[in-house]
Amino acid sequence: MDYRNASDEQLVRTIGGGAMPGSMAFEGCQAELNRRLAEKSVSVATKALWISGISAFAALCSAVTSIFQLLG
16 A cells, blocks of 8 residues: 555554554554654754744844944
């Protein structure tokens, strides 16, 4: 079975609904849920890095502006 097309709820129901640990169904569902979780974690981390980078750039621009005001 291809678990990539199953919803999160279907995967959780398969694991919680009686799939035996160690069985192909259990292992397949667990692997797919772990893959999805890792994918979402990377997405959130990437967004946080972008926000952090934008904030740092804004601070740099502000500092440069302040320096030019002090010099000028």
